[in-house]
Amino acid sequence: MSLGSNGNLPNTGEKATTYTKKDFVSSQTVRWCPGCGDYAILDAVQKSFATLGIPREKIVVVSGIGCSSRFPYYMDTYGFHTIHGRAPAFATGLKVSRPDLSVWVITGDGDGLSIGGNHLMHAMRRNLDIKILLFNNRIYGLTKGQYSPTSEIGKKTKTSPLGSVDRPLYPTSIALAAEATFVARSVDVYGAHLRDVIHRAAQHRGSSFVEILQNCNIFNDGAWADLADRKTRDNHKLDLEHRKPMIFGENRTKGIKLGEGLQPTVVDLASNGVSEDDLILHDENTSNPALAYMLSRMSPPDFPTPLGVFRAIEEETYEAAVHRQIEDARGNSTPADLEALLKSGDIWEVS
Amino acid sequence: MEAPQVSQTEAVGTERKQAAVIRFAGDSGDGMQLTGNQFTTTSALLGNDIATLPDFPAEIRAPAGTVPGVSGFQVQFSSQEIFTPGDEPDVLVAMNAAALKVNLPTLRKGRTVIVNTDGFDASNLAKAGYQNNPLEDGTLDGYRSIPVALTTNTLKALRDSPLQNRGKQRCKNFYALGIMYWLYSRPLDATEKWISKQFAKSPDIVDANLTAMRAGFSYAEVSELFQIQYEVPAAPQEHGLYRSITGNKALALGLYTASVKSGVPLFVASYPITPASDILAELARMKPQGVITMQAEDEIAAVCAAIGSAFGGSLGITMTSGPGLALKAEAIGLAVTTELPLVVINVQRGGPSTGLPTKTEQSDLLQALFGRNGESPIAVVAASSASGCFDAAFEAVRIATQYMTPVVVLSDGYLANGAEPWKVPDVNSIPTIPVKFRTDPEGFQPFLRNEETLARPWVRPGTPELEHRIGGLEHTDISGDVSYDPDNHQHMTMQRAEKIARIAKSIPLIEPFGDDKGDLLVVGWGGTYGALHEATVQAQSKKLKVSHIHLHHINPFAANLGKLLRRFKNVLVAELNLGQLDMLIRSRFAIETIKLNKIQGQPFTVSEVLATIEDTIQEIHQ
Known part of the structure; x- marks a missing residue:
């Protein structure tokens, strides 16, 4: 079963590496x-x-x-x-x-x-x-x-x-x-x-x-x-499975339907009146x-x-x-360097 | 307005004073810290030496007018070099009855108290717990009492201001500041500039504050409140550029400087706690410089994040106060055993538990040294002045990176908030901190030690072929593989202890202030430096054979400490705790000592230290 993919691997290196x-x-x-x-x-x-x-x-x-x-x-x-x-x-x-x-x-x-x-x-x-x-x-x-x-x-x-x-x-x-x-x-x-x-x-x-x-x-x-x-x-x-109805069971005959009060319910797909369209679509x-x-x-x-x-x-x-x-x-300007930082605030000179 | 009860005939004269101590005291909402800071900045710009003692409640706004809500700010300014904010004020400004009640006991008879008579109505008196009005019942007999209707006068001066009455009343601290500026012949321009910048968004507030301050100044000048005006000339200072600095600011600058000088990026994680919070705030403003700061979810996360960053090759820093240090203990132990550099700043406050959050104390010394499980030695350095916090932070980074160890920097509430002039160091004269990350896979082992320092190599993840694992389980020397071997555990324990001991080789020997032998050696550490030094100066001027040493390295001690201690007939260990350094000294050197201890949340006064010195020496000679 494939879980699909919606992202990319983080760009963590340049060299292509093959591992076992x-x-x-x-x-x-x-x-x-x-x-x-x-x-x-x-x-x-x-x-x-x-x-x-x-x-x-x-x-x-x-x-x-x-x-x-x-x-x-x-x-x-x-x-x-x-x-x-x-x-x-x-x-x-x-x-x-x-x-x-x-x-x-x-x-x-x-x-x-x-x-x-x-x-x-x-x-x-x-x-x-x-x-x-x-x-x-x-x-x-x-x-x-x-x-x-x-x-x-x-x-x-x-x-x-x-x-x-x-x-x-x-x-x-x-x-x-x-x-x-x-x-x-x-x-x-x-x-x-x-x-x-x-x-x-x-x-x-x-x-x-x-x-x-x-x-x-x-x-x-x-x-x-x-x-x-x-x-x-x-x-x-x-x-x-993404964008697929919630079906389970060994013969895939059961599903999850949204009942009253947002309550999930297990339903039998084999029984009358229940189809896959009634099931919750996973997203x-x-x-x-x-x-x-x-x-x-x-x-x-x-x-x-x-x-x-x-x-x-x-x-x-x-x-x-x-x-x-x-x-x-x-931004676009160079930040204050160490010297400027040390000399910030109220400064005075003794000569 | 009542006429002040002072001479109204003589022209005001000017008297030159060597130094003066003033204290502003009022409600926590009265802006006393701000007022005191303005007076300090103006005095520093005039060239005075300065030392300050802010003293405020832990509550942001305790009930107005009550004794717990009193906030004070003391500043000493001098034409000579000074080391403390002064034992007692020459002039006290009391904005209300509670402020008078709290501060009058520290004012010696004959000294001046300026009282805001508007702060003494029935409600004020009741909140302060006065049965009778102290302005009328003789309480102030013997003091030079200067009653001023500060609030009324401020309102009158601001009659044309569009501010609401409440807003106008809030300007009364500037009115009081104006009076003090006149009394000590200070110019208004620095504060005028500050007000204009600080309240730039509200021109009405700028105008009102400027008007109030100028009105106070003029009032003092024309009302003949005072028979005399004082001058405190500039202090002789070394050439150079100066700025006023608090301990917390200096710590932040010291850390950043160490990052620049080591070429290792700074990562700071902290959790807000009084009185350390400002350090994180200062460093957070250095983001343009590339400093990464993070307000962690708790004290433990803060130290863990710092250690995580150190594993990644950053200078991992965290800061806290006593209760936070307790929470960080286990993680510091991990940094001990994995031998990663880490700097933990502990701005001490009164304890135990929550204790006295805004008051100073030195009672975390033993916690810093021993407050962890197992044998877990670390380096401990202590700052002894606000500007010395810069050096302490820098030194901590040097030791941490050179020896691959956690270092605790001890500051305290007194240093954190107190301000003093600081000669800005020449950037080029600050030494570099050589840090080399291991990149060579040849012969690499995670715990292969430097023969001289015993430090293990520091490796940045991302370095090919140096992949390795470290952790809190005991591990084999050199290889780092997990080991439960008994002999290996003993060996590793000794190695970790020996590594810390070897730091002593890289720290300067102690040079006593005074002769290197005599009747009495005063020993201190941390924020008590000023009081101990000044008391020693005064004792020496009385021909007493006393010297002073102040320890900046608590673990390990400087190599010559034992030798020095033994050259004096008596050793006086003075600390703001019940004798923690004393315990270390006695156990390490097996000598007898005399203790001076104070646990009041307040620094030593010069006079109490001097008295102890004199008593001790007198006893020797009996």
């Missing part, structure tokens, strides 16, 4: 648990990066703390493994001061949405041209199994023996509310789909937010089982985020899980605005 996956494999031994969904994501990212045409030295992978945040060590690019929750803030300073770099933030549901929620929100609302990959496994893995901001109510973990009473949040809803200009979702084991989504995220100019549904086989095994299982997945996912490019937000709230058991690109709109990026302002302030 192994050009992005670092010398470090990968130390995730055997069977972790992160392996598949690492594979998809390395393969995607080989196709981006961005020189390897122009790529920086920034992370915070958590299982996902070990990611930079395994990428043979520039990398910065920072502190818990703050990766978007480091990435902001880096990208604003070095717009020529392709900056990627790797985070998780705990790192990005709990301790680092504020920074994630502000990076996106500024429309900083960074690519955020949030691995959502609905659990704290590195600290050995505590409930996370995306854990479902009733989740029994070490710190919630009677079940979590915290209401979970939807990462894509957060991204949309924070004005992200590109919001998408994929699944760790969906190799080709994930690579396409990552490619689209890279092509987008502005904050790209990608939620990757990821399995933690040690502390939250089967978190996304319905989606991961080849036998069941078609009935549980809704593949979003990534509408400036109004209402449709994308509605998608972000659709979840099992009542709805299939939407996958693909929810939203992709063009806005001026933060770093472009910052540098434009500097250029504008310079």
Whole structure:
């Protein structure tokens, strides 16, 4: 399936480079648990990066703390493994001061949405041209199994023996509310789909937010089982395609229709009186985020899980605005040099 | 208008004074800071040496007329070199009852107080907590009290102005300023120019303010309020160009200068916090010069963005005050272990917690040195005067880039807002800061250290074949690979400590003010320089064997500090905290010390330091 394209790769280098996956494999031994969904994501990212045409030295992978945040060590690019929750803030300073770099933030549901929620929100609302990959496994893995901001109510973990009473949040809803200009979702084991989504995220100019549904086989095994299982997945996912009606199901017999009160409803295309024309037409490019937000709230058991690109709109990026302002302030005249600056204000001479 | 209770027969004479201290005090809405700044600028332009002490509440507009709402501005101007804004005013201008209540205790008997009689109605008195009117109940006995109906007079002077009554009343600070200009024989032109420029969009306001100031000046001249007019001649100063500068402005200029002199672009991220906010504002005005500034979403984001920019090859800078430094602690630790250059400016204020946001204190010294998890040594430098903030910022960038380390610059609320004349340095005489980014892949390792400084190479992402990863996990020396090896951790911990210790080789030795041995060595750091220096000067003039040193490098110390301390019979460590430098000195050098500590949100006065010096020396000789 193609996800289409509506952008260009950032102009980050002159030389045409051909890479393969192994050009992005670092010398470090990968130390995730055997069977972790992160392996598949690492594979998809390395393969995607080989196709981006961005020189390897122009790529920086920034992370915070958590299982996902070990990611930079395994990428043979520039990398910065920072502190818990703050990766978007480091990435902001880096990208604003070095717009020529392709900056990627790797985070998780705990790192990005709990301790680092504020920074994630502000990076996106500024429309900083960074690519955020949030691995959502609905659990704290590195600290050995505590409930996370995306854990479902009733989740029994070490710190919630009677079940979590915290209401979970939807990462894509957060991204949309924070004005992200590109919001998408994929699944760790969906190799080709994930690579396409990552490619689209890279092509987008502005904050790209990608939620990757990821399995933690040690502390939250089967978190996304319905989606991961080849036998069941078609009935549980809704593949979003730009300008196409929302159809899903193994025989593509179900659709999403807008009911009363802007309430989405699952309808059966086989039944009388319902045609494809009645279904909601997906549109990534509408400036109004209402449709994308509605998608972000659709979840099992009542709805299939939407996958693909929810939203992709063009806005001026933060770093472009910052540098434009500097250029504008310079105008046509030469700005005061150091000597003039030091001698500004009320000055007097002692002779 | 009542006739002033002073002699009305003699012609006014002129008396020459070496120095004078005046204080404007009024409501936070009365424009006292502006008035004080105008008087300061005019005096600086006349060639006086100047030092100022703004003292204002944390609230933007505390309830009008109340004691918490009182805003003050003290300035000393002199024909000699001065180091402090003066212990106590010669003339106090009190715009209302609350201002009198707050400031009268600092006014010595016999000194002059100009009171705005219009600020003493029943409501004013009640808000100030006066049972009786202090203008009538003998409170002012023994002072030279000059009652002036400032508000009434201003309204009369502005009777032809089209402004509303309220607008006219707001001009009364310029009326008071006019009186003070006459009293100290100052010209009006600098302020006239300023008013015309500042209010250019509202010609009526320009006219009203100019009229009010000139009316105040004339009133002082013709009403014979004062028996005498003073002159404070220009101070002998070195040849050159001067400007008046505050600590915050000097920090901004110092950072920019370091960027030019190192050839490394400046990236500044900060979150507004009193009293540091103005530094970001100053730097934001340097966008035409290519300075990138960013108001971050919080203190943590600000320091993280600065570190991110340093990873990208910029001078990453952030500034804050005590509570913000606490929030930045973890990220500074990351810069320690990843060995990236970073400058964190901490403009100290009264603490703990929110504390006294607009008042000065030196109680973040130990936080700057040790306020992080793990063994995380960093360099700490301290500015000792408003103009010295320029040098401190420049020095911090030098150390940060040469040693690949975070550096905390300690300033304080007193330096941040206080102004003094600054001889503008010759740009060509400022040394360059040599910074070389590694580009050669041959033999590159992320933690391969410079043999002399132990600094690791600084690499800009985008450099081919130097791709590497750094992070907060402990890593192997040289290769930078993540390592949990016990011996390696000890080795790296020692390397990071040794690197900071080696900075001492690049900093100048301390030269004491006075003999290099004697009865007493006064030791200070930061914004207390002026009071300690002046007190030492006065003690020396009394033939006391006392010298003064002021530390600009707190970590590491200058190499000769220990030797110097041991050459004196006694060491007096004076600080605006409970003894933080003292603790460092005692633990490092194992010597006995005497402490002078003050925690009132106010700077030391010269007289209290002098008294301690005299008492200490007296005890030695008993």
